Amino acid sequence: MNPTAITLLPIILSGGSGTRLWPLSRETYPKQLLALTGTATLLQETALRLGGLEGALQVSSPGVVCNVECRFITAEQLQTVGKPASFILLEPFGRNTAPALTLAALQAHRDGSDPVMLVMPADHVIGDVPAFHAAVQRGLAAAADGAMLTFGIVPTRAETGYGYLRYGDEQADGSRQLAAFVEKPDLETARRYLDSGEYLWNSGLFMMRASVWLKAIAHFDPAMATACTAAFEAASRDIDFIRIDPIAFAACPSDSIDYAVMEKLAAAPELGIPARIVPLDANWSDVGAWDALWDVLDKDAAGNATRGHTLLEGSTGSLVFAGSRLVAGVGLDNIIVVETADAVLVADKSRTQDVKKIVARLKAEGHTLTDTHRKVHRPWGWYDSIDAGDRFQVKRIVVKPGASLSLQMHHHRAEHWVVVSGTAEITNGDKVLLLSENESTYIPLGHVHRLSNPGKMPLEIIEVQSGSYLGEDDIVRFEDTYGRAPADG
Template identity: 70%
Template structure:
C-alpha cells in the first residue's frame, strides 16, 4: 500500500492581492473563495483515495515562522491539525521548502509519495483533482517525478507552459518547460495540443526528490540538510537552523530540478505529466480572483456590505462599512480598516509598485493588518493618538497572554464579555463583564481566559511610547522570547 503524504507549501506574500494580503498575513490565510481560507481548502482537498493508498493522517506544511500560530490554528479549525509544520526563518522559494519537507518525511524511515501543493491555489472540481492524483500515484510510487499540467482554455501569457512527449500509460513523458510566452506563441501552444499550463503541483517520492536535488543543486541540498539536522522540535513546529537556511541558495522546484530532468537520462529519474482539468487558478491577482468567483447578473463579484447601481464586471470587497458603486465598470475596489484600493482590472500588475512604495516608506500597511492575530486570539487597534492607543482584545477559551511588563505605558482594561483572570504584581483576581482594572507602568501582569467562551475586552494604553516592542516577557505559554 502506497503512503501518500500531502505537503503544503505556504510561503509567499501575495503582494498583488494587497491590501487584503499582507507580508505577515498573506493570501493563503484568507478566505478568498468560499468560507474556508486557501490554506484550509488545500488541506481539505485530498480525501480517501481507496484501498491501494494510505493517506497520511495530517498534512505537512512548510511556512514562514512569522505566521506559524495562525497556520496551526487554521489547520485545527479545518479538522486537519498537524504536528509537522516546518518553519522557514527566511523565504528561499519552493525547492528548499520541498527539500525540508522531504527530509522530515524521510527521517522516520519511511519513503512516502509526496503530493506537493501550493497553499494559494483554487481548484473548483475536487473529483477531477482526485482522479488526477490516482493517475499520477503509480508513476510517482515507481520513482518518477510527476508534474500536473493544466488543460489550457485560452492563450494565457501570464503562465509558464510544459510540453508533453510520448504517452506513458495514462500520463505523458515530460518534454520541456517553457517560459511565459507572448500572445502569438501562446496561441501556437494551444493550437498544437501538446502544451499545458505549468501548475506548480507535483508528486514524487521523498527519496527521489532528495536524490535529484543533491545531483542538480548540491549546495542547496547541503544547506537544507544542515539546517534540518541542526533544527529542533518546538511543540507542533520544527524549527530549522536559521544561519544554515539563510545561506541556502533560493530557487523554484521548476528551475532547480524539473527543467533539467529531460537532459539527464543517466540519473534514472523520469519526468511525467498528468493532465489536470479541474477549474484550477493560482489566484495571482485580483483579476484572476474575479475570473474564478461567482458573479451576479451584471458580472460583479462582491463581499461584505456592497451596493451597486449601473455597474458591471467589478470586484468589490468591503470590510466593516458600506461601499457604494455608481456607474463604474471593470474596477477592483478593496476596502480594509486601514487601506482602500481602487484600480482598473487591466492594471493589476502595478499593485506591486504600490507595495514597494509602502515598504520604502516603512509603512505598516505593507506588512500587517490593523487586526493582529496572536496564538491566544487577536487584537485590533481601533484608535490611536498622541500618548494613547485603544485596542479591542479577544482571548480564546483557556488561552493566556504572557506574563509581562512595560517600561513606557500604563493600561486600563474593561471587560466587555466573558471572564478574565488577572495577575497584577502579587495579586491574582477575576473580573466579569462591565468590570475594569488598571495596570500601572512597570508592574508585572498577565491576562488569562479561564472560561469556556471568548473573553472580549477594551484596552486603553497611555504613556510616552506605545510600540509592541515595549514588552518584557517573563513567562510565555507559546515559547516566545
Template identity: 75%
Template sequence: MLLPVILSGGSGTRLWPLSRDKHPKQLLALTGQLTMLQETVRRLDGFASASTACGPALIVANVEHRFMVAEQLRATGVDGARIILEPCGRNTAPALTLAALVAARKEADPILLVMPADHVVDDRAAFHAAVAVGLAAARAGAIVTFGIVPTRPETGYGYIRTGAQREDGALALSAFVEKPDAERAQHYVASGAYLWNSGLFMMRASVWLKALGVLNPAMAAACVAACAAAADETDFIRIDADAFASCPSDSIDYAVMEKLVGDAGLGVDGVVVPMSAGWSDVGAWDALWDVMEKDDAGNATRGDAILEDCCDSLLYGGDRLVAGVGLNNVIVVETADAVLVADKSRTQDVKKIVNRLKAEGRSLADTHRKVVRPWGWYDSIDFGERFQVKRIVVNPGAKLSLQMHHHRAEHWIVVKGTAEVTNGDKVLLLSENESTYIPLGHVHRLANPGRVPLEIIEVQSGSYLGEDDIVRFEDTYGRAPN
C-alpha cells in the same frame, strides 16, 4: 504511503490590501468559508487508491505564521499534521527538501504530493483522477508535475510543452516556457501541445533528494544540516536558523525540473499529467474575480456591496458598505485600514504599491489593523498622539505573556466574559463593566479563565506605544523575551 506536502510560505503581495506579509492569502478565506490552507489540507479527502494509503499532511510554513497555521488546522479537524517552520524564505525547492527529509525519517520512502497552499481547485473528483495517474508514474520513480489544460490564452502563467504519452498515462516533458506575450499564448493554446505550469508535483522522497543532491548539492547540504539541527517540538518542527540561512534560494522548476528535460544523466524521468479541475493560482485580484460567482453583468461581490450600472467588476467589502456606480472592469477592495481601486487589467501592478509601502517603512504592507495572536486577537480601533485604543479578545483558557512596558501605562475595561489580571503582586478577577489600571513599569498579565471569549477595551497612554515595547518574563507560546 502518499503524503500531502503543503507549501505555505508565500506572501500574496498582488492581493493587497487583503493579503499582507504577516497574514498572507493562504491564511484567508477568499472564496468560501474555509481559508485557502484549509481547503488545500482537505483536497485529498475521499481520495481512494487500492495500493497507496494517504498519510498525515506536512505543512511547510514561515515561523511567523506558526500559530495561525496550527489554529486553522485545529479548526478544520485535521489530525496528525506536522508543521515544519522555515526560519526564513528560501523558495519552493528548499521547502520541499525539508519536507522530504522529515518524511523520510517517519515513513519508508513515501510518495510526496506537493501542493501550494494558495491555489483553488473547484473539481475535486477531477483532481483525484489526475493524482491517480501521477501516482503510477511517481511509484515507478518519475518526478511528476501537473499541467493545467488551458481555458484561454493566458499571459500570466508559465507553460509546459508536452511530449509523447507514456504507458502509465503521463506525458513526457519537452520544455518549460516562460510567460508568453498574447500572440504566443494564443499559439500555445491553439496547438494543443502546451499546458499551464501549475506548481503541483509528485515524487518519492528518495527520488527528489537524489535529484537535488546531484543537480544542486549546496542546497541539499544546507537543508540536511538545517534538519539535523532542527528542534522537534510538540506542535512544530523548528528548522535550525543558522544552517538554513546559508541555503541557496530557488524554485522546484529551476532547481530540478527544467534540468530533467532531455537526458539529465540521473536515470530520473520528468513527466507531466494533464489536469482540468477548475484550477487557479489566484495570483491577483483579476484571477479571484475569474473564479467567483458573478451576476448577469459579470460583477462579483463579497461582503456588503451595492452596484448600480456596473459590469465586469469586483467589489470586495470588509467592514463597511462598498457601493459602485458606473464601474466597468474595476476592482474595489475595502479593509479596515486601506482601500484599493484598480483597473482589472492592471492588478499585477498592485505589488508595486506594496513595494512603495515597504520602501516608506509603512506597516500597511505587513499587518492588518486586526492582528491575530496565539491567544486570540486585537484590533487597534483608534490612536493619536500619546494614546491608542485596542479591542482585545482572549480565547477561553488562553493567557497573554507575563510582561512589562517601559513607556506606556494601560487601562483595561472588561466588556464580555471574565478576566484574570495579574497586576504587580496582585491577582484579581474582573467581570463585565469592571476595570483596572496597569501603571508604567508594572509586571502584568491578562488571562481568560472562563469558557467564553473574553473581550476587553484597552486604552494605552505614554511616550511610545510600539509593539516592541514589551519585556516578556513568561510566555506559554515560546516567544522571545522581548
C-alpha cells in the same frame, strides 16, 4: 502496483506573501490564510480537497512548510477543519519552493520511510475536486516507481501570466513525457502554444517519492542539498513545530522547484528519474491577482463579483470586496475595489498585476500596511487597534477560552483594561484579580501583569494604552505559554 500499498504524504507549501492581493493579503497574514472563495480559507481548502482519496490509498495527515510568523494561525486553521498537520516546518526566512520541499522530504525520509509526496501550494483553487483526485490516481503508480511528476493545467485561453509545459509521448498510465518548461510568454507566443495543443499551464503541483526528490536536488544543486540538510539536522522542536536552524539555512541558495530540478530533469537521463506530466482539467486557478479571483467567484447577471456588504448600481464586470463597512459602486466597468479597515484599493481589472508595485512603494517608504492588518492574530486570540493618537492607543482584545497572554512588563506605557464580556483573570503586580463585565483595572508603567481567560466563552476587553512609546516591541516577557521571543507578539 496496488494503490492501497502506497502511502501518500500531502506536502502543503505555505510560504507565499501574495503581494498582488494587497490590501487583503499582508506578509504576516498572507492570502492562503484568507477565505477568498467561500467560508474556508485557501489553506483549509487545500487540506480538505484530499478528502475522498483516503478510500483508494493510504493518505497521511499533511505536512506543512510555512514561515515563523504564521505558525500559530496555520496550525489552528488546519485543526479547525479536522486536518491537523503531521508536522509543521518553520522557515526562518523564505528561500523559494525548492528548499522548502527539500526540508519536507528530509522530514518525510528521516526514519527510512519513503512516502509519495503530493506537493501543493496552499493558495490555489481547484473547482473540480473529483477531477483532481482522478489526476492524482493516474500519476500515482509512476511516482511510486520513481518518476517525478508535475501536473499541467489544460489551458482555456492564451494566458501570459503562467509558465507553460510542453509534453511528449503518452505513457501507458495516461501521463505524458515532460519535454520542456517554457517561461511566461508574450501574447502572440501564448496564442501559438494554445493553437498547437502541445502545451499545458504550469500548475506548481508535483508528485514524487521523498528519496527521489532528495536524489535529484543533490545532483542538480549540491549546495542547496547540503545547506538544507545542515539546517534540518540542527533544527529544534518548539511545541508542535520544527524550527529550521537559521544560521545553516542562511547558506541555502534560493530557487524554485521548476528551476532547480524540473527544467533540468529531461536533459539528465543518466539520473534515472523519468520526468512526467499529468494533464489536469479541474477549474484550477493560482488566484495570483484580483482579476484571477474575479474569474473564480460567482457573478451576477452583469458580471459583477461581490463579497461583504456591497451595493452596486449600473456596474459591469467588476469585483467589489468590502471588509469592514458598506462599499457602494456606481457606474463601475471592469474595476476592482477592495476595502479593509485600514486601506482601500481601486484598480483597473486589466492592471491588477501592478498592485505589487504599490506594495513595493509602501515598503520603500517604511509603511507597516504591507506587513500587518489593523486586526492582528495571536496564538491566544486577537487584537484590533481601533484608535490611536499622540501618546495613546485603544485596542479591542479577544482572548480564547482557557488562553493566556504572557506574563510581561512594559517600560514606556501604562494600560487601562475594561471587561466588555466574559471573565478576566488578571495578574497585576502581586495581586490576582477576577473581573467580570463592566469592571476594570489599571496597570501602572513597570508593573508585571498578565491577562487570562479562565472561562468557557471568549473574553473581550477594551485596552487603553498611554505613554511615551506604544510599540509592540516594548514587552519584557517573564513567562509565555507559546515560547515566543519578546518581540513576537
